[in-house]
Every structure is written in C-alpha cells, then in structure tokens.
C-alpha cells in the first residue's frame with residue numbers, strides 16, 4: 001500500500017507521498033525537521049499543531065492542516081494524523097485502504113515533553129518505524145534528572161563567571177530544554193539567532209517557556225558571563241563563539257550516551273537527552289501497535305529489523321532514506337540550523 005520510491009514513501013491508492021525528499025504533487029508531512037520536510041512540493045498537509053513550524057521552515061509552501069485524529073478521504077484511502085511526541089506538531093500518519101491499516105511513525109519518543117502532545121499508540125497491520133537509536137546501549141534517564149544535571153552544571157559555571165554553552169538541535173530540543181527550565185531558578189538564558197526564531201514560533205503556538213533573550217551582534221563579555229546559552233552545534237568553532245570566552249561547552253543529544261563520542265568531540269559535558277525513542281521504547285511501541293509487519297528506517301534499521309525477525313518473529317524489512325536524522329547530528333550536513 002505504501003512503497004519506497006526515489007522521492008520517498010508513496011501511497012498509490014491515495015496519490016500522495018509521505019515526507020518526500022524530492023518535490024512531489026502532494027506531500028503529507030510527519031514533522032518539520034529538514035530530513036522530513038523538503039521544499040518544492042506543490043502542496044503540504046500536516047497536523048494543525050505543526051503548521052506554524054512547518055510554515056516557518058518552508059515559507060513559500062502551500063500548507064494545509066488537519067487536527068489530530070480527524071479522518072480525511074484522500075483518493076481511495078482514509079488518512080489521519082496522531083501525536084508522535086517528537087517535537088511540536090509531530091505526527092504518525094495512519095493510512096487505511098480496503099480494510100488494511102499502515103502507520104508511518106515519523107520520528108517519535110515516549111518520554112514526557114512539555115512542548116508537544118504525547119505519543120499515541122495506533123493499532124495497525126504494518127508499522128513503519130524509525131530506528132535512530134535502535135541499539136540496546138541506548139537507554140534514556142528520566143528527563144527531569146537530565147534537567148537537574150544541566151542546572152547543576154550551569155550553577156557551577158555561573159559561580160566562576162563562566163558562560164554555559166549548551167549545543168542542541170534548534171528545532172524541538174532547544175525549546176524542550178527551555179520549557180523544562182520554567183520552574184527552575186536559572187538564568188539568564190540566552191539564545192543563538194537560529195534558536196531564537198523557532199522559539200518565537202513555539203511561543204506563538206502557546207508553548208510556555210521562561211524568558212530568554214536573543215544574543216545581539218554587539219552582546220559579549222559581562223552580560224553573558226553567568227548565562228546559559230542555547231546554540232546549534234554548527235556555531236561551535238566559529239567567530240560567534242568569541243563573545244563567550246572561557247565558556248564551558250556541552251552537547252544535549254542521545255549520542256552523548258556513548259562516552260567515547262563525548263571525549264572524541266571534546267565537550268566539557270554531555271547530557272543524554274533525545275527526542276527519539278530509546279531501545280526499550282522502540283520495542284514496547286512496536287508491540288503496542290500489534291503490527292505483524294514492521295518496516296524500519298532511519299539509523300540502525302538493519303539491527304532493529306534483524307532483532308524483530310529473529311526474536312519477535314515479525315515480518316520485517318528496511319527502507320533507506322536520503323538522510324539519517326539525529327544520528328547524523330555530529331556532521332555539519334544534518335545539523336539543524
């Protein structure tokens with residue numbers, strides 16, 4: 001019912017693509033990260049909650065929206081969007097045709113996130129799952145504990161008049177961290193320009209976050225000495241960092257679970273905080289869908305597909321994408337900026 005093509009996933013019965021990476025007639029979009037929302041298609045359809053960020057990312061696009069859970073008839077199919085818990089407005093897309101149900105997960109997580117609706121398990125026959133962190137080594141701590149660690153790190157640095165620069169994905173992760181700092185005594189918080197614009201979009205969508213000031217061109221020295229700064233990884237090693245002498249630098253990502261990666265990249269700290277499901281959550285979610293067939297994409301897809309067929313006796317396959325999401329975050333090409 002849904003096939004992998006050169007432009008991405010295609011549903012022939014409905015005449016639409018899902019998260020295509022090449023321009024198409026009709027694109028259904030799970031969420032606004034650049035590896036899922038490529039420019040140039042004639043029309044876009046996303047969940048209502050995700051429209052503001054998608055429009056910000058693709059300002060020239062014709063974007064239509066639908067509320068979570070509402071059924072649409074597209075061609076010979078019935079389509080609905082369901083929360084994926086990944087970033088604001090992120091969705092799984094459910095497609096039904098002649099009694100058969102497929103769900104395309106997009107990216108998803110099961111941990112609490114104050115900036116988006118929680119993941120909703122959807123029963124289906126075939127589940128297309130992501131596998132960004134599909135290895136048993138990837139297990140996440142409760143986010144509240146990670147936020148405690150961030151606050152302690154900031155406090156120690158502030159005591160020494162050193163800025164704390166926390167690199168993170170600019171769409172989703174930065175706002176999630178900021179929102180989680182709401183009831184903590186922390187501050188001031190400053191934002192790199194690439195984070196500030198998207199944070200404004202989240203605020204306009206009604207997401208509650210503490211105040212945070214955009215770093216202006218001439219801002220440096222004393223004003224930032226006790227600050228927590230949220231910035232994209234691409235800012236690292238650029239002249240922009242010169243305004244933050246003696247800064248302690250950290251990275252917030254699921255990748256920080258692997259100590260070697262943190263050392264190799266010479267971060268002072270690594271905070272294990274991901275917007276993707278960890279190994280246990282992937283397996284639990286796949287079981288909850290009741291799907292007999294699971295197609296795996298994004299990241300460690302071969303490893304997950306093999307495990308599911310050998311240990312869970314599921315019918316499996318893998319789907320290649322043009323991009324590889326958060327796992328590629330350490331390379332400049334996929335850094336969200």
Ligand SMILES: [Zn+2]
Pocket residue numbers: 031033086107325
């Ligand atoms: Zn994503």
Ligand SMILES: [Zn+2]
Pocket residue numbers: 033035036107298324325326
């Ligand atoms: Zn992705």
